Amino acid sequence: MTAQAEIGVIGGSGLYAFIDDVTEVAVETPYGPPSDSLFIGETAGRRVAFLPRHGRKHHTPPNRINYRANLWALASVGVTQVLGPCAVGGLRSELGPGTLVVPDQLVDRTKARVQTFYDGEALPDGRVPNVVHVSFADPYCPEGRKAAVSAARAADWDAVDGGTLVVVEGPRFSTRAESRWHAAQGWSTVGMTGHPEAILARELGLCYTSLNLVTDLDAGVETGDGVTHEEVLKVFAGNVDRLRTVLFGVVRALPADRDCLCSHALDGLDTGLEPPAPPS
Numbered sequence: 101m102t103a104q105a106e107i108g109v110i111g112g113s114g115l116y117a118f119i120d121d122v123t124e125v126a127v128e129t130p131y132g133p134p135s136d137s138l139f140i141g142e143t144a145g146r147r148v149a150f151l152p153r154h155g156r157k158h159h160t161p162p163n164r165i166n167y168r169a170n171l172w173a174l175a176s177v178g179v180t181q182v183l184g185p186c187a188v189g190g191l192r193s194e195l196g197p198g199t200l201v202v203p204d205q206l207v208d209r210t211k212a213r214v215q216t217f218y219d220g221e222a223l224p225d226g227r228v229p230n231v232v233h234v235s236f237a238d239p240y241c242p243e244g245r246k247a248a249v250s251a252a253r254a255a256d257w258d259a260v261d262g263g264t265l266v267v268v269e270g271p272r273f274s275t276r277a278e279s280r281w282h283a284a285q286g287w288s289t290v291g292m293t294g295h296p297e298a299i300l301a302r303e304l305g306l307c308y309t310s311l312n313l314v315t316d317l318d319a320g321v322e323t324g325d326g327v328t329h330e331e332v333l334k335v336f337a338g339n340v341d342r343l344r345t346v347l348f349g350v351v352r353a354l355p356a357d358r359d360c361l362c363s364h365a366l367d368g369l370d371t372g373l374e375p376p377a378p379p380s
């Protein structure tokens with residue numbers, strides 16, 4: 101069925117050219133509209149749903165993305181594993197532009213984003229989710245991380261295996277003092293979209309793997325004038341082809357049957373909210 105997929109990719113719209121025979125599928129959710137339609141097709145024998153994180157015209161800033169709708173939309177077409185490539189700033193001099201980091205930890209410094217499905221508030225259809233607390237000590241899927249690192253290395257891109265992504269509210273870049281503070285904590289990369297994507301995936305029992313493409317050295321680390329939007333776009337564009345190659349490799353390498361911690365995230369919890377059932 102064309103409207104069904106097993107793997108979701110949330111990323112910049114330049115990235116989905118690796119999927120064949122793409123069908124555009126508009127999905128409604130109890131949380132309102134997602135960033136855009138899903139673009140569903142096949143690659144490496146797997147069904148993949150691509151969602152442009154900021155909308156296809158890049159019209160939604162990181163702080164206004166409807167993250168709940170995005171994750172719900174992917175789950176509603178059957179997605180169980182999500183890949184989240186994103187542009188980040190490097191917080192250490194050795195993590196310069198063009199570096200790929202597959203983080204294993206996350207720090208949330210966002211300020212005004214809804215970051216749970218389980219807030220006890222009634223949905224428009226009358227369902228009231230319970231207040232539950234999901235484990236998040238290890239925010240990323242171990243199997244997905246393994247697949248991402250090996251797919252990058254197979255493409256001659258020596259991905260950094262592990263690191264901490266700090267997510268800021270945006271859309272502005274950090275001040276020099278903030279960047280120095282982030283770096284002094286030992287964190288690796290700074291981005292604007294990695295949270296709450298990962299926790300919302302976990303709350304639905306989905307796997308989530310973050311792939312951080314470093315587009316700049318953050319303001320406090322470098323000696324120049326600080327990060328500019330043009331610089332970020334330029335480095336991202338220069339790496340889009342190989343990022344697509346890596347995504348193709350990850351899709352091929354992801355296990356078809358899951359038994360990772362993410363797949364058991366909701367075991368024993370009474371959420372009062374059935375995650376969306378995939379179409380039959």
Ligand SMILES: [Zn+2]
Nearest residue numbers: 241307360362
């Ligand atoms: Zn997993």
